[in-house]
Amino acid sequence: MTISPQAVAATVPGARPRPSGAGAGSDFARLSRRITEAGLMRRRPGYYTTRLGLVIALTAGGWGAFAALGDTWWQMATAAFLALMFGQIALVAHDLAHRQVFRRRRPSELWGRLFGNLGIGMSYGWWMNKHTRHHANPNHEELDPDVAPDILVWSTEQARDARGLARLIGGHQAGLFFPLLTLEGFNLHVASLRALRSPGMKHRTLEAALLLLHLAAYQSALFLVLSPGKAVAFLAVHQCLFGVYLGCTFAPNHKGMPTFRGDERPDFLRRQVLTSRNVRGGRLTDVLLGGLNYQIEHHLFPSMPTPHLRRAQTVVRAYCAEIGVPYHETGLIQSYREALTHLHQIGEPIRQQRRRGA
Template sequence: MSQTLTRSPLADEPAGPGRPPRGAARERQVSDFTTLTQRVQAAGLMRRAYGYYWSKLIGLTAAGLALAVGFVALGDTWWQMGTAVVLALLMTQIAFVGHDAAHRQIFVSGKWNEWVSLIVVNLFAGMGLGWWQRKHNKHHAAPNKLDADPDIAPGVLAYTPQAAEARKTRLTRWLATKQGWFFFPLLLLEGVNLHVQGIKRVLGRGEVKRRWVELSFIAFRLVSYFALVFLVLSPGKAAAFIGVQLAVFGLYMGLSFAPNHIGMPIVPPTVKIDFLRRQVLMSRNISGGRWVDTFMGGLNFQVEHHLFPSMARPNLRKVAPMVRAYCEQLEVRYTETSIAQSYRAVATYLNRVGRGGLDVWACPLAVQYRV
């Protein structure tokens, strides 16, 4: 269930009995994240994990080459649909590494991170780094904030009742009431969308850093991929192979990203909130063991990732208990659910939004300062 923030937790209250002095609340909240950061740095959790990432880069590259050899050896058979599924899973794991590099989690050097993300995202996965990075940076700056977070902008799905009510026809308004059930099947098209949006951005008129590098990498990846598939498989099997690979890739990517924020509080455009609460209150963690870490590429620790986006992925599990305890100390709600519960929450929220039902959430910080 999502709620809407109705009052800025940074608003200063006049001094009086039972109230902090004017400005004291703001100063305390600004220092909250500084205190947490100092504790995290003292624990050594901002250190790089070179061994982990080099093993990922080498291992995934080797797996990709082995899969290509196996694909050629297996030949023109419908069993290659299984290869397409494996390739989709591999491409998603590769995309996770590109995400980490773009956040400068891997190396101290910004250039090293940039080139790894270009190679991994553009050359290996065939997607556009510039488009995704621009969109993703805006999301990190203002998660779930209306008119600021592109991830909740109106589109195929409506993330607010207002967006659902703005549907122009009776059919689209009715579809919005069922959008929670359509969401997961729609993810089968997300693989195509990710590729198309990246190509549109790199071919567009807007400024794109290293445009020709991106364009060359994407072109080489897509041409070689289609050439290999159509050389090994007959046209019908080749088309089916590409369709299965893109569908599974989109579904897997969506299942990894969707639970992170959908159904968490929505922030109106006029509300301001300090960094720690902005990142914690709008994010959802997914509980589970190491298999969940691998399946979701570390995105299951969404709270910690938003607080420390440059933290190496292996350290997210280590820092989570510290962040959880600190949030309890500050009485800041820290959300964590199972993966099944998160998917149920996503579907339920989208359906409620489509029907125009959305609870209003009175910010606990504002309530605290008014009492």
């Protein structure tokens, strides 16, 4: 359901809606000063050297185990491990894209393409374009590509207008959400290759060369080491689990949170906070979700190094309470429950249309 910031604020005790004009921007400016004074925007080269080194070493170890095991069904365990590592590579590419690792654009793009295109077969340029638009207008139905109606619908208005595949599955999209995630890994590869035809794609030749090199090396490894049946099984297990892992990492962030339409566009701070959900958890949650469990802080300060997000949360949460902006945080399981409940409710217009037509 589309909810305006004022409506959201009215449902939370003590929350005070504020104007979305230029004057309200000072709220973010004050918060930004507090964050900067706390030293939370400083680079963390030691952390990222260790993290990138571990991801590279563990991924190389996974492929080393793959080569050592040879043609055996035990390779399905290797596929599961490498699905986890592909997800971690994607999270590293995400941090590189936001210049959390390097301050300058050129090294960020170089390493982003190495991790994204070459490492997991996902176009860095395609993803950057899509993700930049998402950050600028999160959960805006006309401006955020992540909530554009495609296979799934994200608001009752989209459900009423749904056609084709979205209409076919929209009434049951909550139950189909996790099964559909098994296709997300394949979708990333297909979307990346399609993006190469886009006239706006920068460094198209480099993007294409790295993507094709990844695909050639990946498929060659599978079919040289494994029998055809095991190779296909490995590919299916690996890519399906990779898709589920990515989906489980990103789904809690915005799904089921308020969406905007038309000229509903509050100031920057409210635009980011009202549409984002934080996920509580310990250090393991931080590692598995790559820091995206602090989605509110990440959206407010995209270039903040991941290890600072936990400390920034204390500052941001207190500040939101101070100015009366709702700050939503829940556990991991509850975050999925909220997202699935939202998807089920959104599908009601489609179910009603089917009942009337029956």
